[in-house]
Amino acid sequence: MVSDKHLNPASDNFEARPHFYIGQHDSGRSETLSDGHYSQVLNSGFNFVTTPITNPHFHQRVIDLYKSHVQRRGQWGISGTQKGNPSTPLPVVPTLTDKDTSYFPSHYVGNMVAYASPWIDLCSNDALISSISRQVLNLEVAYANFCGARGIIVPGPRDDAPRGVLQYARAIQEAFQVATRANLIIHMPMYREPGLEEKSKTLSAELIEQDGQKSGAGKEIELFSAWDSWHTIRSVCNYSVRLFVAVRIPRRLPELDLQERWFAEPLHYLTIDSSAFQTNRAGHPSLSKYHQECINRYMRLKNVPWFILSDVGPDMQALNDMPDPMAVEFPSLAEANQALKENRKPYMPPVNPYVGYMRYLERQQPPFSAMETATLASFQDWLQSPLQPLSDNLESATYEMFEGDPVKYDQYELAIEEAMKEWRELKKPTSSAPPGAPPCEDLVVVVAGAGRGPLMTRAIRAAEHTNTPVQLWALEKNQNAYVYLLRKNKEDWGNRVKVIKTDMRGWEGPRPRDYPDTITKVDILVTELLGSFGDNELSPECLDGIQRHIARPHGISIPHSYTAHLSPIATPRLFADIGTRVANDPNAFETPWVVRLFALDFVCQKGVPGKGRFQQAWEFVHPVEHTQADDGYDFAADRHHGARLLAASGVGSMATATGMNEHNTRHCHLTFVCRNQGVIHGLAGYFESTLYASQVPGREKDLVEISILPDQIDKKSKDMVSWFPIFFPLKQPLYFPRDTELEVSMWRQTDDTKVWYEWVVEAFAWVGPNARIKVGASEMHSSRKVACMM
Structure with a gap:
């Protein structure tokens, strides 16, 4: 996760109001x-x-100047209706x-x-x-x-x-x-x-x-x-x-x-x-x-x-x-x-x-609501460069900000509880004992990317609420956070958790406490790798490297799925702000910024069938049922063990790429309807996630969800402040007339070492019942130079 999670608003004064x-x-x-x-x-x-x-004295002086000049023009033979000599000097207003x-x-x-x-x-x-x-x-x-x-x-x-x-x-x-x-x-x-x-x-x-x-x-x-x-x-x-x-x-x-x-x-x-x-x-x-x-x-x-x-x-x-x-x-x-x-x-x-x-x-x-506190207001329209969680080790203060949102963790805890209840209801097998050994009722629960442990705390609480015996694993690559987890395990978790310092993509798998020489599978994998656009913090790539340990077919990933959504917006303040940064950052207009969008205008119409204001760009579902890794080559695990990159079948879409991450590329083409004329300065990106979907027949629509979509957040995760939207800017504002359709194309690209986005917007105006013309387009933008490293 990145710096788009913020302080708990509970400490702010909710009764404060704006001053006139x-x-x-x-x-x-x-x-x-x-x-x-x-x-x-x-x-x-x-x-x-x-x-x-x-004052009026100056006003009169200006009028007199005009009249005297017109009078002189008449004396020179230049009437007010004649063009006259274009070189005739105009009067200069005195100081x-x-x-x-x-x-x-x-x-x-x-x-x-x-x-x-x-x-x-x-x-x-x-x-x-x-x-x-x-x-x-x-x-x-x-x-x-x-x-x-x-x-x-x-x-x-x-x-x-x-x-x-x-x-x-x-x-x-x-x-x-x-x-x-x-x-x-x-x-x-x-x-x-x-x-x-x-x-x-x-x-x-x-x-x-x-x-x-x-x-x-x-x-x-x-x-x-x-x-x-x-x-x-x-x-x-x-x-x-x-x-x-x-x-x-x-x-x-x-x-x-x-x-x-x-x-x-x-x-x-x-x-x-x-x-x-x-x-x-x-x-x-x-x-x-x-x-x-x-x-x-x-x-x-x-x-x-x-x-x-x-x-x-x-x-x-x-x-x-x-x-x-x-x-x-x-x-x-x-x-x-x-x-x-x-x-x-x-x-x-x-x-x-x-x-x-x-x-x-x-x-x-x-009065100010929980989403309008002084702390959150300070983040209005403030550009933040997304962190790269795979290459950056976060500081404790950053983790502390992540942990300040109870709504997110309440939803995660609810998802884990539902998964544990249904596991027992559906009589699923557990993975805490290897094949041939006596069965064990312990669920193997792994929190990957544990940070300072808030998800593990919620997993322990969910197990206690459901009376579920568990074996717990916490994986964290940040050596500094690893020290914190060891201390927390002793002081808060009663040494119930096996803390491992490792990149989740290179982890060999769980070894049961009763069979330390045997590697088994994971029953419930819990991660919080989601970014403002769902996949922009490389959740798909990280889960590709660890989901091979999930027990098939009954193992569960929390989150189960997540979708990215887009909407064209007008935000003059952000465009001006980014423009001031170009001198020091030539990639400023091709950087997807994390920002609490506030002073913006959603230029497109609501309620248009099939062409709403917020449209889904793509989706990721976990665990992936079939990848190239299942065919005998595990790219993520091999690379993180330091092995030489072997040639694979095909070279992928990018030069020098093996194509091992090709299944995580995406493309969308969306059409938005604009009734009034306007201008757009970029694209607002949001995400929704289904943390857990019921597996009981007949209850498939019972979902535990989180969302940052403006029209869904209050329904699915009210007052959640863990994520701000992402903003894909345009180098030049795109003006469009009334009755225009904006067509947005976006690509999620990879070359097996990094992931980036490319985006372009086109404007088409209707000139007849069945005819439209192209009235404008942005250039192709690419964040490849500031890509997220795998």
Whole structure:
């Protein structure tokens, strides 16, 4: 097993809830708040405020610059409707002066979020306006970066016309070169709900369309068009780790598919306008239950988004009417004495009603569950390189993390108990005595890869619960863990266990205590070699080397079988993270990563017959009924005894390979249906395992199972945290239109010395009832350079 098993969550505080960090935004604010006004906003319950970077003076200066240039063009004989000379220079926006801004470095600048001017129009079809807008944005972000702003919110494009969005994206890419330290946060609507955009006019609306911007009333709303625009912006910016998104929550929430799409993005802020609130029967602001469910979902992210309440007060007039904050904090002696007599504080500023309601929602959130503890939350979307259990000796602390999940071991114990009960019920023979010797009722139970012994402890407990006499063997190749097992055998197991230091594949077999010169068979073989993808820790190869000792036909392997499953996913955070690793790890995009996938979007549909969201790739069943080892050549045992590798019949699929591991190769071709347009960044891998299947006729469907499939884990092994999923990344994101089928091909490959995976994804769009075209494909990926060594 690998580092995808983690601490017991029982020690965490389950009653903890996410904390709300609430900011205030006033769309009509044109100047940075003074110290006094800023304090008054905080006193009303907010944690931070937004601030414009420039003021109306600068805005007017930009308009005057545009008009003067147009006037000069007219004097030069170039009308607005003529192309004119393309070499005519465009105006340069002069640098900022102290008259253009009231935003300056201060001790509280870190609690202010800089907000770029909403009148900037980077998408304009007018080359003059788009050029001026780009210059203005660069001036503003450069100055905010100088002042110490940690984040700068830039209003997103007002519509989703591809040409304008691409201009916008290119301008944002350039702004990153100017703001060398600050993060840029693009303010986008969840979808183009009317009235959800910025309220101020753009330069184009002011200077060209004097009657205001064109209305979108009556047009059909494309739900995913705003997300499409965001995807274009972040793709042009190459998934910069300094690029985030602030999502405007609409009054009417869209379908869950779109909410989940934004959930997977690098969310920094959730903006809620006053119009999204309703008034309850008591006259207080409130949000619908759907909004509450959406907020509760988003607040489960490790990096929880912050809230910005827009246009909910206090406005400048209200701020001016509030008492002097200095007088509030430092009342006169008379005021303090009077307040003391009345058993009250001198002055309690009223909490903003919208903030008060958000604090109420904060308290009403469901507490963290066993799967949402602080320990597990720290692993959200955190990439881990899978260990190689055959070539690495694990440390005691790693074993301790493995052992922290009671659910897994409860299921294993249940499986062993059921196997022992049915062994007696079916009157199976035992293997504790060699042929010709008097029969013995002892079951031979072997735990292979015993680690620090948790499975052996459960096997002993199962034997006690079922009153089953047993002979116990523990095999472990890690010489350090072997020492621990010897001590545990003396102190906890009463020397009932025969501890052997060996690689299970080279073990000669059990020697009964009454017949030490005779090798017999194994009745129940117990292993926990499963990885996040079932077979990625070489469980098939390890069991090939030891299953020859299982008594046939009645011997049992626990686990009995395991299946690997795949699903295409969008996970921008992981793609950006892997992209930062490529400089030091050129194989980063061809490494199957172990990761607790959380901020992701399952792009394909649920419930499509035969083409579900999670599909089985392949299966392994143990013990294998027939392998080449049964024909007189035991590759695993021979190699681990140091014998020379002999030529076998055939050479296998790989050059220099004997083909002895060919039966463990696999291939799958899966088709997933996607209703909405989207992008995928890789494949999520999961596994399920049947630890024990009843062998009593008529009870074959009685199974003891474990699963990490998202739609099955609660049914089969609720709250099990032993394994995180595996992630097979794509080197380049694969975008696809609506009504697309994604075809995934994957291979499990081997050359008798190592095992690796190869994967490719293709996208096909339907263009008619019986016709489809290929619209995209990834390249072939291979983990051969980081293969798991046999």
